[in-house]
Amino acid sequence: MAEPISRRGFLVQSALYGSSLWVLLNVPRPRAVAAARASTHHEVLTDAEWTTVEAITSRIIPTDHEPGAVEANCVNFIDKALAHEDAAMKPLYRSGVAAVDAVSRRRFAKSFVELTADERDEILVALESDKADGWPVASAASPAKFFEMVRAHTIMGFLAHPKYGGNRDYAGWRVTGYPGGGHHLGGYSPEQLMGKEKIKTAWGDEV
Amino acid sequence: MAKRDECDVCVIGTGAGGGVMIQELTAAGFHVVALQRGPFLTAANFDDDELRTVIRDEVFSPDQLETYRFDETSRTETGKFNMTANCVGGTMTHWAAWSRRFRPDDFKVLSTEGPLAGASLADWPIMYDEIEPFYERAEWDFGVSGDAAGNPFGAPRKKGYPNPAHPPRTSSARFAQAAKKLGYHPFPTPMAINSRSYDGRPECAYGGACQQYGCQIHAKGTTLAVSIPRALATKRLDLRPDTMAREITVGKDGRARSVRYLDSKRGEHEVFARHVMVAGNAIGTPHLLLMSRSGSFPHGLANGSGLVGRNLTFHHAAAVNFTIDEPALSFAALETHVAVDDLHASDAKRGFIRGGVVADFNMLVKQPLAYAFLGFPGYPAKRTWGSDLKDYLRKFPHAVGTVAILEDLPMEANRVDLDPTVKDGYGVPVPRITHRQHANDLAMNRWYTQRLRDIADAAGAIDTWVPDAFAISERVAMKGSAHFHSTCRMGDDPQKSVVDKWCRSHEVPNLWIVDGSVFPTSAGYNPTLTILANAYRVADHFVGEAKRSSA
Numbered sequence: 001m002a003e004p005i006s007r008r009g010f011l012v013q014s015a016l017y018g019s020s021l022w023v024l025l026n027v028p029r030p031r032a033v034a035a036a037r038a039s040t041h042h043e044v045l046t047d048a049e050w051t052t053v054e055a056i057t058s059r060i061i062p063t064d065h066e067p068g069a070v071e072a073n074c075v076n077f078i079d080k081a082l083a084h085e086d087a088a089m090k091p092l093y094r095s096g097v098a099a100v101d102a103v104s105r106r107r108f109a110k111s112f113v114e115l116t117a118d119e120r121d122e123i124l125v126a127l128e129s130d131k132a133d134g135w136p137v138a139s140a141a142s143p144a145k146f147f148e149m150v151r152a153h154t155i156m157g158f159l160a161h162p163k164y165g166g167n168r169d170y171a172g173w174r175v176t177g178y179p180g181g182g183h184h185l186g187g188y189s190p191e192q193l194m195g196k197e198k199i200k201t202a203w204g205d206e207v
Numbered sequence: 208m209a210k211r212d213e214c215d216v217c218v219i220g221t222g223a224g225g226g227v228m229i230q231e232l233t234a235a236g237f238h239v240v241a242l243q244r245g246p247f248l249t250a251a252n253f254d255d256d257e258l259r260t261v262i263r264d265e266v267f268s269p270d271q272l273e274t275y276r277f278d279e280t281s282r283t284e285t286g287k288f289n290m291t292a293n294c295v296g297g298t299m300t301h302w303a304a305w306s307r308r309f310r311p312d313d314f315k316v317l318s319t320e321g322p323l324a325g326a327s328l329a330d331w332p333i334m335y336d337e338i339e340p341f342y343e344r345a346e347w348d349f350g351v352s353g354d355a356a357g358n359p360f361g362a363p364r365k366k367g368y369p370n371p372a373h374p375p376r377t378s379s380a381r382f383a384q385a386a387k388k389l390g391y392h393p394f395p396t397p398m399a400i401n402s403r404s405y406d407g408r409p410e411c412a413y414g415g416a417c418q419q420y421g422c423q424i425h426a427k428g429t430t431l432a433v434s435i436p437r438a439l440a441t442k443r444l445d446l447r448p449d450t451m452a453r454e455i456t457v458g459k460d461g462r463a464r465s466v467r468y469l470d471s472k473r474g475e476h477e478v479f480a481r482h483v484m485v486a487g488n489a490i491g492t493p494h495l496l497l498m499s500r501s502g503s504f505p506h507g508l509a510n511g512s513g514l515v516g517r518n519l520t521f522h523h524a525a526a527v528n529f530t531i532d533e534p535a536l537s538f539a540a541l542e543t544h545v546a547v548d549d550l551h552a553s554d555a556k557r558g559f560i561r562g563g564v565v566a567d568f569n570m571l572v573k574q575p576l577a578y579a580f581l582g583f584p585g586y587p588a589k590r591t592w593g594s595d596l597k598d599y600l601r602k603f604p605h606a607v608g609t610v611a612i613l614e615d616l617p618m619e620a621n622r623v624d625l626d627p628t629v630k631d632g633y634g635v636p637v638p639r640i641t642h643r644q645h646a647n648d649l650a651m652n653r654w655y656t657q658r659l660r661d662i663a664d665a666a667g668a669i670d671t672w673v674p675d676a677f678a679i680s681e682r683v684a685m686k687g688s689a690h691f692h693s694t695c696r697m698g699d700d701p702q703k704s705v706v707d708k709w710c711r712s713h714e715v716p717n718l719w720i721v722d723g724s725v726f727p728t729s730a731g732y733n734p735t736l737t738i739l740a741n742a743y744r745v746a747d748h749f750v751g752e753a754k755r756s757s758a
Contacts, residue, residue, distance in 0.1 A: 121593065159575040161257075175603065195536060
C-alpha cells in the first residue's frame with residue numbers, strides 16, 4: 001500500500017463523514033434498502049466465514065463481566081449489512097476472511113477460530129499494523145484496511161439500533177449506558193436532565 | 208413552443224441565506240423559483256437513528272462528493288468532508304442551533320488587528336449597527352431562547368430574546384459551576400430551539416437529536432420549518448427540490464440571464480430570471496460560479512477579482528472531554544446549554560490574535576457511535592479495540608464534552624475550485640478543497656485546549672482527554688467543517704472582493720450572494736445567525752430598491 005490511510009483520518013471519516021469509509025475503500029456504495037434485520041439467517045457469510053468473523057469480533061469487543069460482541073451478535077449485523085447497505089464490501093470480506101486464516105496458519109499452523117484469545121490478538125495486531133505474514137498480495141484489501149473495516153462494523157453492530165441485527169437485547173447500549181434515542185422515549189423533563197428523576201431506557205428499565 | 212420558464216428571482220439554495228431571502232421576497236410580492244439539491248424532507252423523515260443519519264449519512268447528503276488537498280503539492284483525497292445537508296432547508300436542517308451574534312470588532316478585523324503575515328485579514332464593509340436590527344428579526348423569526356442579560360461580553364442589543372433560556376442538564380451545570388470557580392461569567396447559550404411553544408411550533412422535548420439530525424417536531428428553528436412554509440403560503444414560491452444548478456448564464460448586456468440546472472435524472476432545464484440569488488454555501492456557491500464560464504467571464508462568473516473560491520474559512524475547534532462522578536446526562540437535550548465569553552476578546556499577548564466562544568458541547572458524547580469512533584483517548588498508547596475500547600465505552604454515561612469554536616484566519620491559498628478529474632453523480636466536476644491552517648490557528652487552538660483542561664479540572668474531572676476529532680497541526684488541517692465562509696467576500700473594492708456591501712456582484716448587477724461565502728472573516732462564533740441576519744438585511748435593501756425604482 002503506497003500511502004496508508006492515517007488512523008485519525010480513517011476514524012474521523014468513517015464516523016463523522018460516513019460515506020468516506022466507502023469511498024476510501026474504493027467501492028461503489030449502493031443506496032440503502034429497508035429490511036428486517038432481526039433474522040439470524042445467514043444471508044451472505046458462509047458458516048465458516050460467519051465463525052471466523054465472529055471470532056474476530058470477539059476480540060474487538062471482548063466479553064468480560066458484561067456482554068461483548070458475541071453476545072450482541074455483531075456478526076449478524078455484519079452479515080445483514082453485507083446483504084444490503086454494504087453489499088459492495090462482500091468481496092473484501094470474502095478474500096479478507098480467507099487471508100486471515102492464511103496468516104493464522106502461517107503463524108500458528110491453525111485456523112483463526114482455533115486460536116486462543118492471546119493468539120487471536122497477536123494476529124489482529126499484525127493486521128492492524130499492516131504487517132501480516134502470509135497475507136495474499138492479490139487480496140482485495142490490505143490487512144490494515146480489512147481490520148479497520150471489521151473493527152468499524154463490530155462497533156456499529158454493538159452500538160447501532162437492534163433493528164440492524166446486532167446490539168442483541170440492547171447488550172451494547174446496556175454496557176455503554178446509553179438509554180436509546182430520547183424522542184422515542186418521550187424526551188426528558190428538567191428534573192430528569194438534572195438527575196433528580198429516573199429516566200426510561202429503550203429496554204424498559206428505569207435508571 | 209413551450210412557454211418560457213421565467214420568474215422574478217431565482218434563488219439557488221434554501222438554507223439559512225436562501226430560505227430567508229425566499230421568505231422575504233415572496234412576502235414582498237416577487238415570484239420566486241427556488242432550486243435545491245436533494246429532496247423535500249419533512250419531520251416524518253427524521254429520527255434519531257445514529258447509524259442511518261450520522262454514520263451512513265443516508266438522510267442528508269448520501270451523494271455528496273468532494274476532494275481535499277492540504278496544499279497545491281499534496282496528494283488529493285476523495286470523500287465527503289463537509290457536513291452539508293442537501294435537502295430543502297439546506298444545512299440549517301441539521302444544525303445544532305447555536306445563535307450568537309457577532310460582536311462589533313468581528314466586523315473590523317483588519318482595522319482592529321492590523322495586517323498579519325500570511326493572512327488576508329479584511330474588514331467587513333458594514334458595521335455592527337447596520338446589521339443589529341436584522342439580528343433581532345432573525346432571533347424573533349426563529350424563536351431564539353436565551354437570557355439577554357446573561358452575557359456581560361455579548362454584542363449590544365436593543366431587545367431581548369423571544370423565549371426564555373433552556374433548563375440545564377447535569378453536564379452543563381457542572382460546566383457552569385467550574386466556570387464560575389475560575390471567575391468566568393457563564394450564561395445560557397442562546398439557541399434557536401423553542402424553550403416554550405412559539406409561533407405555532409412546539410417546545411423542545413429534549414430528546415437530544417439536534418446537531419446532524421432533523422428535528423422530529425420542528426422545535427428547532429430552521430428555514431424548513433419557518434421560512435419555506437411562509438413562502439409557500441403566498442403561492443409565489445415555485446420550489447424545485449432534487450435539482451442541481453450547474454450554470455448561471457449571462458446575456459450580452461452583462462446581466463445574469465438564466466440558471467441551467469439538472470434534475471435527479473440528469474435532465475437539463477433552464478429557468479430565466481430578472482435576478483439570481485446564490486445561496487449554495489461557501490463551498491457550493493463558488494463551485495457554481497466557477498462552473499459558469501463564458502466569453503465575458505472566462506475564469507468564472509463574477510470573478511474579475513480572482514477571489515471566487517479563495518480565502519475559505521472553516522473555523523477550528525479545541526475540544527476536551529472528561530468524566531465526572533455522577534451521570535452527566537450528556538445524551539439528553541441540546542448540543543450546548545452554557546457558554547462563556549470571558550476568553551473571547553483578542554489579545555496578542557496570548558501569542559495569537561482573535562479567539563472564540565467556549566461552551567459545554569455534547570457532539571462527541573451524546574451518542575455511542577460518534578463517542579466510540581471520534582472521542583477515543585490516548586491513541587496510540589491504547590488500542591482502539593479490545594478491553595481498552597470496552598473500558599472507554601463504559602465511561603460514556605459520565606462523560607462531559609467542552610469546546611471552543613475558534614476564529615480561523617483567512618489565507619488566499621485556502622480555496623474551493625473545480626476538481627480537474629473527479630466528477631459526481633450529476634456528471635459535473637466536484638468541488639476541490641485546498642486548506643491548511645495559519646500558525647495563528649495552531650497557537651490559538653493550543654491555548655484554548657489548555658483553558659478547557661482548566662475547566663475540566665475545576666469541574667472535578669476524573670479522566671480528562673482530548674478527542675482527536677478536530678486535531679490540527681503544521682501538517683494536519685481541517686478538511687471540512689459544518690461552518691463554511693469567505694469564498695466570495697463582500698467589500699467596497701472590486702479588486703479585493705466579489706460582492707459589494709449589499710451582497711451584489713461588483714460585475715453582474717443582478718447577481719447576489721446571500722450565504723456565508725460573503726463573510727470576509729469567520730469570527731469565533733457559529734455563523735448561521737449572522738447568515739440569517741445578513742439575508743434579512745440584503746432582502747430589505749433589495750425590496751426597498753425595487754419599490755423606489757417602480758415608484
